[in-house]
Amino acid sequence: MGKLKVLIVDDEYLIRNLLRMRINWEEQGLIIVGEASNAQEALDMVDKHRPDIIFTDIYMPYINGIEFSSRVLKKYPDIKIVVVTGHDEFEYAQQSIKIGISDFILKPIRASDLLHVTEQLKRKIDEERRRDLELEKLKQELENNFPYLREKFLYQWLKGTLSIEEIYEKAEYFTFPMFNRRAAYQVAVIEISSSSEEQTEEQLILLGMECRNRIEAFFSQDSEVIILSEAQDRMVIISFSEGGDLVDDCESLKLILIDSLPCFLNIGIGRKRGNIQEAHLGYQEANRALHYKVFVGHNQVVCFEDIIEGREDHYRSKPELLQQLQFYISVGSTERAAQMLTQIFDVSFSSKAKFRTAAMDVITECQRAAMERGIEDEHTLNTETLVSILTADNLPELKRILESYVLTVSNTINMENQAKAGNLISQVKAYLENHMRDPNVGLASTAAVFFISPGHLGRLMKKETGQTFVEYLTDIRMKRAEHLLKTTDLKGYEIGERVGIIDPHYFSVLFKKTMGRSMNEYRIGKL
Numbered sequence: 001m002g003k004l005k006v007l008i009v010d011d012e013y014l015i016r017n018l019l020r021m022r023i024n025w026e027e028q029g030l031i032i033v034g035e036a037s038n039a040q041e042a043l044d045m046v047d048k049h050r051p052d053i054i055f056t057d058i059y060m061p062y063i064n065g066i067e068f069s070s071r072v073l074k075k076y077p078d079i080k081i082v083v084v085t086g087h088d089e090f091e092y093a094q095q096s097i098k099i100g101i102s103d104f105i106l107k108p109i110r111a112s113d114l115l116h117v118t119e120q121l122k123r124k125i126d127e128e129r130r131r132d133l134e135l136e137k138l139k140q141e142l143e144n145n146f147p148y149l150r151e152k153f154l155y156q157w158l159k160g161t162l163s164i165e166e167i168y169e170k171a172e173y174f175t176f177p178m179f180n181r182r183a184a185y186q187v188a189v190i191e192i193s194s195s196s197e198e199q200t201e202e203q204l205i206l207l208g209m210e211c212r213n214r215i216e217a218f219f220s221q222d223s224e225v226i227i228l229s230e231a232q233d234r235m236v237i238i239s240f241s242e243g244g245d246l247v248d249d250c251e252s253l254k255l256i257l258i259d260s261l262p263c264f265l266n267i268g269i270g271r272k273r274g275n276i277q278e279a280h281l282g283y284q285e286a287n288r289a290l291h292y293k294v295f296v297g298h299n300q301v302v303c304f305e306d307i308i309e310g311r312e313d314h315y316r317s318k319p320e321l322l323q324q325l326q327f328y329i330s331v332g333s334t335e336r337a338a339q340m341l342t343q344i345f346d347v348s349f350s351s352k353a354k355f356r357t358a359a360m361d362v363i364t365e366c367q368r369a370a371m372e373r374g375i376e377d378e379h380t381l382n383t384e385t386l387v388s389i390l391t392a393d394n395l396p397e398l399k400r401i402l403e404s405y406v407l408t409v410s411n412t413i414n415m416e417n418q419a420k421a422g423n424l425i426s427q428v429k430a431y432l433e434n435h436m437r438d439p440n441v442g443l444a445s446t447a448a449v450f451f452i453s454p455g456h457l458g459r460l461m462k463k464e465t466g467q468t469f470v471e472y473l474t475d476i477r478m479k480r481a482e483h484l485l486k487t488t489d490l491k492g493y494e495i496g497e498r499v500g501i502i503d504p505h506y507f508s509v510l511f512k513k514t515m516g517r518s519m520n521e522y523r524i525g526k527l
Helices: 013-022 039-049 065-075 087-099 111-159 164-173 201-218 246-260 276-290 319-330 334-344 352-372 383-390 395-435 443-449 454-465 469-487 492-498 504-515 519-526
Strands: 004-009 030-036 053-057 080-085 103-106 186-194 225-231 234-239 263-269 300-303
Touching: 004 013, 004 039, 004 111, 013 030, 013 111, 030 039, 039 053, 039 065, 053 065, 053 111, 065 080, 065 087, 080 111, 103 111, 111 164, 111 225, 111 234, 111 276, 164 276, 186 201, 186 246, 186 276, 201 225, 201 234, 201 246, 234 246, 234 276, 246 263, 246 300, 263 276, 276 300, 276 352, 319 334, 319 352, 319 395, 334 352, 334 395, 352 395, 395 443, 395 454, 395 469, 443 454, 443 469, 454 469, 469 492, 469 504, 469 519, 492 504, 504 519
Parallel strands: 004 030, 004 053, 053 080, 080 103, 263 300
Antiparallel strands: 186 234, 186 263, 225 234
């Protein structure tokens, strides 16, 4: 912070001179930019110099110090004003507190009082400027992150995680006037893939960017259309356009892209919605329509309402059951996964389209569980199996094939989980062998080393070794102690320290309890 500017206002030259001479202003980081003998002259100087601090007398001709201060603070609220007053004027000077005076200094003016006031004001100004700077940085960060926050709001809206109040409040903040018009809207999900098998990762990224640019250009004249990039190869279109037809637009867009770029394009479109809180339903419908590419092929625009027969009796997915299904698959619980599948299909389907849509939901959860575990083998992503599921002629056949598929995915994940658990416990065993000497080694500290919860580690240890964590650690410590008794002449307490038990009495008791003999008896027996 540079030197702070000071203005002195007093109709008596001697007082102004006394203030100027009482302290070394330069050493205090202050500089006197002007002196005024009356308030009118001072007001002109304030406009010219924009001082940081003003020292002013109360009684001055024409305009008194309190009125002068009020005018200054109304125009420049950041300026700090110190009233110079005598004891007989102090009660009058206290009125200035109401207008925001920073401090008082009494006549006769003492250097110590002046230094105290200036130090306090410097600290206060420094804190305010630092706070203003931090606030400015926050504003800049908010401005930089505004596009990201805007998209985050839209994704939250599409996921159905916002209340109606939050939707309207954020829509107004992020300037989406169509939300407040209660206009009907429609959601489409676009998936882009390369039509060439030889494209590099960089070329795929560039293809996705080019598609995004062309999609934005296509809708550039329609302010009622919102475009979101969901991933490198997926985009979401939300249309509030009253005069347009999203299906026709998507058909035209598809032709433009596949004719000009080396790509395949599939688009799923949900039904029109009038309730602003039903965006998640439209989004889910668009995704389910998109999944039909499995048997309709590439470069198709699929409307959700076209794949549902019987408009009065639409299929409704069961998100809570599907989430539980994915969980059981993810943890490799085949029995629970099969039970959950039975619950999902424990309904009457009046058409093939409905139970195929339900099957599509199940397939999606299986694939999501497999991909989250990094498993992409022929068993979990077998196109032939998926096609057979989606083309099954009757519900019993579909359920049989689907159950086989679910169990295959779940078993694959279960084997993967077991392999990972066995490898983790092997690492934990090695860690304990190397660190048993540390008396602080325990379940919590070991779990922290391997970035898992103590409860999870305890369960894995019991499952893999048949012992609790404490039992296993005690066992290897006693075996090490037994070895040291056989091969060294160390004293009992020294052996205890070598195996991480520093209390000699506790070590002696624990050794006898575990080995069946005291250390002395053990050594005698050894001899």
